[in-house]
Amino acid sequence: MNDAIWKRDELDSPCINICVIHPKARICIGCFRTGDEIARWSAMTPEQRQELKAELPQREPQLATKRRGRAKRLADPPKL
Secondary structure (H helix, E strand, O other): HHHHHHHHOOOOOOOOOOOEEEEOOEOOOOOOOOOHHHHHHHHHHHHHHHHHHHHHHHHHHHHHHOOOHHHHHHOOOOOO
């Protein structure tokens, strides 16, 4: 078996192993890529990957939502 294929010099993936697509924003909550971008990652050129990685931090605000329910109660305990 030829191991050379597994030793490619590629730009690291932005994946942080939190692989969940947000139902409304349609981006991964871990790396901020769309499902299509994740699927195409290995076929992209290094330049395309680098450009995409530069754009990802700008997508994080799409996931910011109001904290409600239990998450809000834990973040803002009642003042006694």
